[in-house]
Amino acid sequence: MTKKxxxxxxxxxxxxxxxxxxENTAVVLADYRGLTVAEDTALRSELRKNDIGYHVAxxxxxxxxxxxxxxxxLDEYLNGPTALAYAADPVAVTKILSKFAEEHKAxxxxxxxxxxxxxxxxEIKALAKMPSREVLLGRFMGSIQSSLYxxxxxxxxxxxxxxxxxPLVAAAPAEANAxxxxxxxxxxx
Numbered sequence: 001m002t003k004k005x006x007x008x009x010x011x012x013x014x015x016x017x018x019x020x021x022x023e024n025t026a027v028v029l030a031d032y033r034g035l036t037v038a039e040d041t042a043l044r045s046e047l048r049k050n051d052i053g054y055h056v057a058x059x060x061x062x063x064x065x066x067x068x069x070x071x072x073x074l075d076e077y078l079n080g081p082t083a084l085a086y087a088a089d090p091v092a093v094t095k096i097l098s099k100f101a102e103e104h105k106a107x108x109x110x111x112x113x114x115x116x117x118x119x120x121x122x123e124i125k126a127l128a129k130m131p132s133r134e135v136l137l138g139r140f141m142g143s144i145q146s147s148l149y150x151x152x153x154x155x156x157x158x159x160x161x162x163x164x165x166x167p168l169v170a171a172a173p174a175e176a177n178a179x180x181x182x183x184x185x186x187x188x189x
Contacts, residue, residue, distance in 0.1 A: 019114070
């Protein structure tokens with residue numbers, strides 16, 4: 001018996017949804033009910049600019065794909081119109097969706113997955129407040145760079161002392177204090 005074209009199409013959609021769930025670090029479910037066509041187009045455009053996928057799918061197909069991957073935490077959030085946003089960078093996808101949801105109250109963040117772990121809407125909003133990957137890398141590189149500058153200055157100071165014939169190690173504070181005390185003490189008669 002051959003499969004009906006609709007069944008083949010649904011199986012292909014489930015396979016694609018499974019791939020998105022597996023291949024991306026972050027997947028966020030959103031209810032887009034009430035967004036105008038212009039607002040939805042603006043959201044899609046912003047997501048596309050940031051290499052974030054966005055797809056509207058039937059809840060039963062999303063549930064089937066998730067359950068095929070043994071993900072059941074999303075089941076209770078699969079009601080009403082559902083869109084999936086997915087990306088490799090969890091901070092980027094959550095930032096864009098959270099900002100858009102604040103500006104357009106019709107977009108409601110439902111839940112999602114980050115690194116395969118379930119996150120609710122509040123956790124998505126908290127993740128959105130984190131600095132982006134680029135900012136964190138910049139801060140990390142800045143701290144490494146400043147440490148290297150300090151190291152280079154210390155090595156340069158040692159080189160200068162060697163060139164000037166100065167001792168590289170100063171007298172220990174305890175020895176210096178003892179010398180001062182001996183110099184100040186009256187001579188015993």
